[in-house]
Amino acid sequence: MAHNMRFNFDKSAFGRHESFGLRYGWLTKGFNAFQEDPSVFENEDATVILGVGKNMVKSIKNWLFSANLISREVNGICATDIGKLLFGKKGYDHYLENEGTIWLLHWLLATNAESSTVFYWFFNLFHRTEFKNDDILKSLEQFVESDLKANYSHNTLKQDIQILLRMYSHTRESGNNEHLKELDCPLSSLQLIAYYKDAKSYQSKIEKRDHIPLGIFGYALLDVFSAMNFKEIPLEKLIYNQDGYATIGSIFRLSENGFIYHVEKLMAAMPNVFEYSESSGLRQLYLLDEKISKYDLLKWHFDQ
Structure with missing residues (x-):
């Protein structure tokens, strides 16, 4: 189950990182150990298995939750689809060597209001x-x-x-x-x-940021379309925070020109998926292909 991108004022989390920020290697190490044994973080040998101190074990578990790589489901804690795609046995980028993975992790953290408030x-x-x-x-x-x-x-x-x-x-x-x-x-x-x-x-400046990978920008767009369950969204709702939903423009620190630049590049690279229209002062982005998923955009990014 994906995290809820709309802010729930009754659910928040602070101070669960044990005073350790996310470090290189932790997500890969933690996710691999979790897939081997879902109870690894409660295991007496967790410090040996992960090669870190007791508080760091808790911190790694926190960052896996915060980045939505694992989540609490009815049947317990499970690996998420995005976790498996990135860090599973045939994952796209185990060692964070692709810049797009870093942008994607940022998106996952900044949209997860419940676990990384x-x-x-x-x-x-x-x-x-x-x-x-x-x-x-x-x-x-x-x-x-x-x-x-x-x-x-x-x-x-x-x-x-x-x-x-x-x-x-x-x-x-x-x-x-x-x-x-x-x-x-x-x-x-x-x-x-x-x-x-x-x-x-x-x-923390608002800029054009034309170096954001197009596939990751597209993933974020489809994530928002899916969360809102709309086929058309006013541009302002995608750029500025409204209605409590996570917002692409705010999270990527994109200017209006930067946002439109990425949309136009995406439309050129993937015709018949998105359409942008501006008439009578109303600027709308349309999702034309209802079958495409955000994971298709992820595959497209990593296959390039």
Whole structure:
């Protein structure tokens, strides 16, 4: 079962990472061990099997849930379809060697409101493009208190923010000379958040981002069409967060021009799948091929 891309204010999760951000190799290692033995994370030998400490075992399990590679079903915890396609025995990219896999993992994290709430909140609901640590923490605390009506400690929320920023940000030194830190997390390579060391501030800019792989952009589009169960969606709903659904433009930090650029490229590469129309001030995207699935787009991406 896919995760629900619409925010459920009654279901949220914070502080389950054991203070460890996602690291290279963890998803592959954790998913393979889970497929061998679904009870591996409760196993007394889990630290030996996974080669990490006890808290890291819990963290790996958390990241598998957060990235929607495993999920809780009626009959227990199961591997998801996307988990099997990426990291199964015949998976597309066991070792995260394809940039598209990193973009896809970002999409999976930022759309999974129930299991990775802080990622969903930041990429869908926090709209400031420049901020400091205190700004983002205060905003998250206000959201939790007023919208979720939940009670999470200041330290828990602070740690979640620190983990998110550490996982995504790369450092820019003064003089605008870019210096990429050696980070364990693959998501920093997407450059969705920049840290300006001298100003001690962050930027998450809205840009054209024409390097986002087309197949992954198409996967995200079909994910939204499926979640909304529509055959036509106004462009604004795909670019800006509305109705509580995860939003492509917000998650990929895409400008309107960038979004339309990707749509047009996708229409040229896959005729008769999508159609874009603009008339009387109404901009709509249509799904013409009802048989195509997001997994077809994934196969198309990895087969290229």
